[in-house]
Amino acid sequence: MTTVDTNPGTDTRKAGRFVYISAVVLLCAWVIVPLYFLLINTLSSPDTVNSFPKAFVPEFDLGSLSFFASFAGMLTALKNSVLVAGMTMIMSIVVGAPAGYALSRFDFRGKELFRLLILLTRAFPLPLLALPLAVMFIRTGLDDTVFGLALVHTTLAIPFAVLITFSLFSGIPLELEEAAWTLGCTRLTAFTKVVLPLILPGITASAIFAFVISWNEVFAAAVLTIENRTLTAFLLQNLDTSPLHLKFAGGFILVVPALIFIFAVRKYLFAMWGIANR
Amino acid sequence: MKFKTKLAGAVSGIAIFVSAGVAQAETLFWSTQAKPVEEAQAMREQVLAGQDVDYQPNDGGPWLTRLNAELQAGSGTIGVLGALHGDFSAMNPDDLVDLGDLGVGSASATFNELAKLGTDSAQYIPWMQASYIMAANKKALEHLPEGADINALTYDQLIAWAGNVQAATGDAKFGFPAGPKGLKHRFFQGYLYPSYTNGVVRTFASDEAVTAWEKMRELWAVTNPASTNFSFLQEQLLSEDVWIAFDHTSRLAQAFNERPDDFVAFPAPAGPTGRGFMPVIAGVAIPRTAPDMDAAKAVVQHLLKPETQIATLRATNFFPVVDVALPDDLPPAVQAAGDAVAKMSASADANPGLLPAGLGDKGGDFNRVFVDAFERIVLAGQDIRAVLDDQKTRLQAIMDETGAPCWAPDAPSDGACPVE
Numbered sequence: 001m002t003t004v005d006t007n008p009g010t011d012t013r014k015a016g017r018f019v020y021i022s023a024v025v026l027l028c029a030w031v032i033v034p035l036y037f038l039l040i041n042t043l044s045s046p047d048t049v050n051s052f053p054k055a056f057v058p059e060f061d062l063g064s065l066s067f068f069a070s071f072a073g074m075l076t077a078l079k080n081s082v083l084v085a086g087m088t089m090i091m092s093i094v095v096g097a098p099a100g101y102a103l104s105r106f107d108f109r110g111k112e113l114f115r116l117l118i119l120l121t122r123a124f125p126l127p128l129l130a131l132p133l134a135v136m137f138i139r140t141g142l143d144d145t146v147f148g149l150a151l152v153h154t155t156l157a158i159p160f161a162v163l164i165t166f167s168l169f170s171g172i173p174l175e176l177e178e179a180a181w182t183l184g185c186t187r188l189t190a191f192t193k194v195v196l197p198l199i200l201p202g203i204t205a206s207a208i209f210a211f212v213i214s215w216n217e218v219f220a221a222a223v224l225t226i227e228n229r230t231l232t233a234f235l236l237q238n239l240d241t242s243p244l245h246l247k248f249a250g251g252f253i254l255v256v257p258a259l260i261f262i263f264a265v266r267k268y269l270f271a272m273w274g275i276a277n278r
Numbered sequence: 279m280k281f282k283t284k285l286a287g288a289v290s291g292i293a294i295f296v297s298a299g300v301a302q303a304e305t306l307f308w309s310t311q312a313k314p315v316e317e318a319q320a321m322r323e324q325v326l327a328g329q330d331v332d333y334q335p336n337d338g339g340p341w342l343t344r345l346n347a348e349l350q351a352g353s354g355t356i357g358v359l360g361a362l363h364g365d366f367s368a369m370n371p372d373d374l375v376d377l378g379d380l381g382v383g384s385a386s387a388t389f390n391e392l393a394k395l396g397t398d399s400a401q402y403i404p405w406m407q408a409s410y411i412m413a414a415n416k417k418a419l420e421h422l423p424e425g426a427d428i429n430a431l432t433y434d435q436l437i438a439w440a441g442n443v444q445a446a447t448g449d450a451k452f453g454f455p456a457g458p459k460g461l462k463h464r465f466f467q468g469y470l471y472p473s474y475t476n477g478v479v480r481t482f483a484s485d486e487a488v489t490a491w492e493k494m495r496e497l498w499a500v501t502n503p504a505s506t507n508f509s510f511l512q513e514q515l516l517s518e519d520v521w522i523a524f525d526h527t528s529r530l531a532q533a534f535n536e537r538p539d540d541f542v543a544f545p546a547p548a549g550p551t552g553r554g555f556m557p558v559i560a561g562v563a564i565p566r567t568a569p570d571m572d573a574a575k576a577v578v579q580h581l582l583k584p585e586t587q588i589a590t591l592r593a594t595n596f597f598p599v600v601d602v603a604l605p606d607d608l609p610p611a612v613q614a615a616g617d618a619v620a621k622m623s624a625s626a627d628a629n630p631g632l633l634p635a636g637l638g639d640k641g642g643d644f645n646r647v648f649v650d651a652f653e654r655i656v657l658a659g660q661d662i663r664a665v666l667d668d669q670k671t672r673l674q675a676i677m678d679e680t681g682a683p684c685w686a687p688d689a690p691s692d693g694a695c696p697v698e
Contacts (some may be wrong), residue, residue, distance in 0.1 A: 131343050186460065237313070237340070246315055
């Protein structure tokens with residue numbers, strides 16, 4: 001009798017574990033396999049890139065990568081990309097976090113409308129906005145500066161910054177702040193001493209989001225900067241017409257800095273989802 | 279508080295640091311051509327070596343947006359524009375500086391006339407030219423139909439050949455650039471229509487055009503179905519997904535340069551009304567907002583020098599527009615393509631067409647008519663006559679709106695070219 005009872009139980013558990021493990025493997029493969037192929041093809045000679053089937057071990061041919069090493073302006077473009085993304089990150093938080101705080105803590109007329117309107121900056125395609133923006137930038141002297149481009153990217157990143165910080169602030173009970181007020185804190189010190197430490201990982205996560213948005217943006221970067229191009233504007237639009245082996249190598253160069261950045265700040269990303277860092 | 283002041287400090291600090299570093303001495307060469315990284319590199323290191331030029335190739339969208347922004351703002355950084363004839367003809371000639379007194383130009387009077395964009399003076403200077411040709415893997419040659427000469431193929435022989443290859447290998451190995459960035463519309467405008475109807479606009483919906491599209495359907499039946507994803511046939515030639523291909527010379531170049539012994543280049547096929555083919559012309563122009571007009575003009579003059587033209591040929595696989603003696607040590611792709619183009623234009627049944635002219639900013643709509651016809655007739659299998667009659671009204675509307683007169687091989691017209 002007992003054997004009959006336990007057998008189906010262990011079976012289900014086994015099957016459950018099997019499904020769980022295969023789901024994990026599948027998800028990992030989903031991300032890792034394309035990156036691995038990118039790496040292999042980056043380190044292959046043009047002949048190997050065009051041949052089929054593909055090898056699973058890279059042959060460490062550095063031809064494609066060394067082409068980019070001598071490609072004029074790569075390092076400056078990389079520096080510009082990092083600068084723009086960094087400034088976008090900072091500015092979108094400086095502007096977005098207070099807006100998120102206000103949305104979660106205060107009731108004011110038109111609050112719902114405001115939440116909707118904030119998404120509108122993403123409602124218009126950039127190619128449509130780029131022309132008047134470029135005209136204005138040329139007239140005001142912001143044209144072709146890293147700061148000007150960062151302003152545009154900040155506008156793109158703000159909706160996410162506001163909405164993410166809004167949900168983060170809403171997750172912190174108002175009572176915590178009220179307790180701090182009764183213990184002698186002002187509104188500001190209650191915020192900096194109580195709420196901010198709790199929320200910092202989440203803010204960092206939305207900053208990462210802003211970084212990635214800026215890193216990936218091409219059109220505005222291509223129109224608004226000329227001497228100070230970002231890496232994506234500099235490389236991406238030239239890659240789609242380039243030979244296959246250079247496409248892989250260029251793609252690799254574009255992916256790696258973003259990967260390193262995400263890897264460096266991964267614990268904050270997890271923190272936003274409430275998994276780690278308690 | 280401290281945190282925020284720090285942030286604000288950092289932002290303004292970076293802003294000041296960055297805006298201080300802007301210098302402006304070089305002439306900016308804003309181009310839609312020579313975009314692939316290798317070509318851009320060669321432009322910078324070989325063609326423009328020693329010149330004070332910043333060569334920046336771009337996608338069409340950012341290229342035009344940036345240019346329009348500078349024109350609207352009335353001041354700019356772009357010194358020299360490089361683009362296709364179609365890009366310039368879509369612009370207002372007033373925005374381009376008259377270059378008629380520059381003393382340079384193409385050896386071809388036709389090209390120089392096109393470059394006037396309907397005005398009295400050259401608005402751009404022809405810079406380089408290319409064409410579309412066929413290329414094949416040498417493995418495909420043994421399947422050529424009996425009696426067919428690869429340098430004088432007809433469309434029927436091409437279809438039979440691709441059919442033979444399919445029968446022998448089990449795969450359809452004709453490749454056609456029908457991908458999103460592919461140049462399929464040029465095949466219809468410059469090759470299929472002239473070869474079957476001896477026209478492009480006048481004969482758009484003629485009975486001969488119906489025959490042409492029937493042939494296109496036959497050809498598509500032996501075409502690699504993944505062609506709707508192919509935009510640069512050199513890739514598929516190298517990966518051997520495709521053995522026979524039609525494409526722009528510079529989009530086949532990599533195949534010849536990497537494995538010169540494996541591929542042959544040959545002229546486009548001929549139809550009942552001859553061997554239709556079409557040139558591609560790129561030009562250089564100066565926008566009226568150029569910051570340093572003399573420097574920009576010097577760059578244009580430099581680009582038209584014979585030795586620069588040969589360097590450009592090596593860099594981009596686009597041929598010179600001025601009279602030059604070509605050296606013997608050119609890359610394999612240039613030799614193969616040059617040979618095929620020469621055979622094509624020298625063939626007895628040659629029927630050269632011109633680029634669409636006078637369409638202004640309707641060039642894209644004009645292409646759309648042909649691409650839509652292709653998608654509806656060949657991909658969706660709709661009735662040819664019905665589709666052509668339907669598309670005809672759109673084509674006529676474009677011609678009426680722009681008032682563009684007919685161009686070769688269509689017979690000349692008074693006023694807007696009529697769709698008959």
